[in-house]
Amino acid sequence: MGKRFWIAGAVLALASIIAVPRANDDLLPDDPVYFRxxxxxxxxxxxxxxxxxxxxYPRAERNFLKILSEVTSxxxxxxxxxxxxxxxxxxxxxxxxxFSEPGTWGVTPAEAENLREYFRRGGFAIFDDFDGPWQWAAFMSSMKRVLPERKMERLTLDHPIFQCFYEIxxxxxxAPRSYGPAEFYGMSDDTGRLQVIVNFNNDIGDFWxxxxxxFFPVSLSNEAYKLGVNYVIYAMTH
Incomplete structure (x- = not known):
């Protein structure tokens, strides 16, 4: 849509990360139209x-959701x-x-079956924050258990997910750390709809x-937010 927003200035200082990760279910809005x-x-x-x-977690969520609510509907x-x-x-x-750090992800048969059904029903997944050949191999091993018939393909800038809201x-x-060059991969269903986006050699959650x-330059945080917003918009409109 060609929208341009100065994102970073909208972020407020938020609470620091909790010691033991817990769900936030008690604070979720009751209205089912809310994005969670x-x-x-x-x-x-x-x-x-x-x-x-x-x-x-949970600073990345809080910062990203604040931006998402301010720059989109x-x-x-x-x-x-x-x-x-x-x-x-x-x-x-x-x-x-x-998914954060999927380079160490291990999936059970029950989990693979449930996630496969999630994709069959049209779900969308982001895999973020991993790098290197060992982590890639471990990630792909789990993905093959979930979607054995799908192919992972490297995405280019002309893919609709990079143009659906912000024009990347x-x-x-x-990358925020000393990873290799950032790469983007995806898996699509039989109709060509992207259902998996992979941020490899990257960590957009860290920028959020x-x-x-x-800690990081404003320009890099802005780009990470733009990618995240595009991912959500694509998932909810395709």
Whole structure:
């Protein structure tokens, strides 16, 4: 749509991360039209204690949802986030799932079946914050258990997800850490609708989390917000 917003100035200072990740269900709006950001809690190949799935939680959610509510007509609030488990049928209630550090993701048969059904019903997932060949191999091993017939394809700038709200000008994004060059991948259904977006060698959640500080340049936080907004808009309109 060619919209241009100065995003970073809209972010307020928010509460610091809690020690033990917990869901925010008690604070969610009752109105079902509200968008809820659902973060996936998963087994890190048998190591629940690492909490890699909770990296950037909940500051990333709060900052991102505040921006989303201010620059779009999506009805949400900074507290409209929750944690979901992949074997819980209630994942069907959420149009979008967010995975952090999927390079250590281990999926059980029950979780794979439930997530496969989620995609069959039209769900959308973001995979963020992982890098390197070992983590990619581990991630793809789990994805093959979920969607064995799907192919992972590298996305280019002309894909509709990068143009559906903000017109993303480049995918040559500088990662927040010393990752390799940022790359974007996706999986689509039989009709060509994208259902999986992968931020590889990147961590947009980190930019969201620290956007109300001077930890990262404002320009990089802005680009991370634009990507996140586009992901939500694409998921809810395609």
């Amino acid at each position: 950001f659902a973060r996936v809690r998963f087994n890190e190949n048998g190591r629940f204690f690492r909490f890699g799935w909770a990296h950037d 999506v009805q949400t609030t900074p507290e409209s986030y929750t944690i979901v488990d992949l074997d819980d049928p209630r994942i069907m209630d959420y149009p979008l799932l967010y 000008e480049t995918l040559d994004m500088v 989390e620290w956007s109300d500080t001077d």
